Amino acid sequence: MIHSMTGFGRAEADQQGSSIQVEIRSVNQRHLDLYLRLPESLNSLEAKIREQVKQTLARGKVDIGIRLGTATNSESALTINQRKLDSVLALLQAVAQQAGDTLAKANALEVLQWDGVLEKQSIGIEQIEPAVLGCLAEALGQLIESRQREGESLATTLQDRVNDIRAQIERINSTYPAARESYHTRLRQKLEDTAISVDEQRLAQELVIFAQKSDLEEELDRLGVHLDEMLRILSQGGPCGRKLDFLMQELNREANTIASKSIHTDITQAAVEIKVLIEQMREQIQNIE
Structure with missing residues (x-):
C-alpha cells in the first residue's frame, strides 16, 4: 500500500x-x-x-x-486542601473567641472561597x-x-502517467523506421542535386554510422525497464518515495538522450512529452512516503 x-x-x-x-x-x-x-x-x-x-x-x-x-x-476535578482548611478554621475559632457575638459566623461557602482551601485535583x-x-x-x-487514501490516489495518478509514457514510446517506435528511411532518401537526393560523385560503398558506411548514432532501441528498452520497475514498486507498497525519485532521474536521462538523437519532429515532440510526464510524476512522488 x-x-x-x-x-x-x-x-x-x-x-x-x-x-x-x-x-x-x-x-x-x-x-x-x-x-x-x-x-x-x-x-x-x-x-x-x-x-x-x-x-x-x-x-x-x-x-x-x-x-x-x-x-x-x-465530578472530582476539585478537592479540599485539608491543611489549609484546618488553618482557616483555627483562625476563625481564634477570632470568634476574642470577638464573641459581635461578629457574624462564617458559612461553609465563605470558607471554601478562602484562597487555597479549594484546589484542582492533582493527577499523577x-x-x-x-x-x-x-x-x-x-x-x-x-x-x-x-x-493511505491520499497515497492510493497518487498511485493511480502515477500509473496513468506510466501508460501515457508507454503511448509516447509506441509513437516513437512507429515513427522511427520511416524517419530513418526518409533521412537516407533526403541525403542521397541532396548529393545528387549538388552533382557530387557518390561513392556508394562510402555512402553505405556513412549511413550505417548514422543509423548507429541515431538508433533509439537501447534507450526505449531502458525506458520500458524503468517503467516496469516503477509499477513493481507501486504494487509492492511500503515506503518507496526515494526509490521512485531515483527512477525519475533515470527516466529523464533516457528521455534527454532520445531528444538529442531525434531525426524527426514527431520523435522530438514525443521526447518532450515524455519529459513533461516525468516532471509531473516527480512532483507527485515528492509527497510519497
Whole structure:
C-alpha cells in the first residue's frame, strides 16, 4: 500500500477528570521530522511519544499537539486542601473567641472561597500516561488512514502517467523506421542535386554510422525497464518515495538522450512529452512516503 506524507488525525479522551486532545498533521519532508507541543506536565512523556511515532511513520514533517483540560462531566476535578482548611478554621475559632457575638459566623461557602482551601485535583503522570499514549495511538491511526487514501490516489495518478509514457514510446517506435528511411532518401537526393560523385560503398558506411548514432532501441528498452520497475514498486507498497525519485532521474536521462538523437519532429515532440510526464510524476512522488 502506498502512503502519502500528507494527512491529519485527531483523538480525544477523558481520564480521571482530565480531558485529553491529540492532533497530528503531516506534510512531505525528506526525512522524519517531529515537532511536539506538550503541556509542561507531560514533558516526561516526550521520549515515549517520539518513539511511538517513529515506530509508525517513516517520513514526513509531523506536527503533534497535545492538550490537557478539565473534563466537562468531571465530578472530582476539585478537592479540599485539608491543611489549609484546618488553618482557616483555627483562625476563625481564634477570632470568634476574642470577638464573641459581635461578629457574624462564617458559612461553609465563605470558607471554601478562602484562597487555597479549594484546589484542582492533582493527577499523577503515571495515572494519565496510558490515556495519553492511547489517544496518541488513535490519532496516529487516523493519520495513517488519511495518508493511505491520499497515497492510493497518487498511485493511480502515477500509473496513468506510466501508460501515457508507454503511448509516447509506441509513437516513437512507429515513427522511427520511416524517419530513418526518409533521412537516407533526403541525403542521397541532396548529393545528387549538388552533382557530387557518390561513392556508394562510402555512402553505405556513412549511413550505417548514422543509423548507429541515431538508433533509439537501447534507450526505449531502458525506458520500458524503468517503467516496469516503477509499477513493481507501486504494487509492492511500503515506503518507496526515494526509490521512485531515483527512477525519475533515470527516466529523464533516457528521455534527454532520445531528444538529442531525434531525426524527426514527431520523435522530438514525443521526447518532450515524455519529459513533461516525468516532471509531473516527480512532483507527485515528492509527497510519497
